Amino acid sequence: MAIPVITEFVRKGTVRIIVYVYDDDEALVDATAVIVSVVNPSGTAVVDEQAMNKTATGTYEYFLVTTTAYRGRLPD
Numbered sequence: 001m002a003i004p005v006i007t008e009f010v011r012k013g014t015v016r017i018i019v020y021v022y023d024d025d026e027a028l029v030d031a032t033a034v035i036v037s038v039v040n041p042s043g044t045a046v047v048d049e050q051a052m053n054k055t056a057t058g059t060y061e062y063f064l065v066t067t068t069a070y071r072g073r074l075p076d
Contacts, residue, residue, distance in 0.1 A: 015064040019052060028058025036062045 021031045034054075038047040052060035 013066055015066060017052070017062045017064065019060045021058045021060070028056075030054070030057055031060075034060040038064060 017036055019034055019036075021029055021034065023029045034052040035049045036047060036052050037045060037049055039045050047062075047064060050062065052062045055061050
């Protein structure tokens with residue numbers, strides 16, 4: 001199941017995206033795959049279904065280095 005997350009960030013910065021995966025008992029568990037996609041305000045994918053790095057059981061991260069192509073807040 002894809003869970004869209006809309007956020008905003010300052011351009012020319014590094015954004016750390018962290019995902020936690022829990023089971024029904026609220027315990028951290030490993031997922032089959034955790035991927036990230038990032039779309040800029042004009043609708044162009046700048047990251048398309050990239051695998052996130054596992055840092056611990058049920059914890060994944062991805063670092064996105066922004067450029068001047070990112071402006072303001074992503075649409076709701």
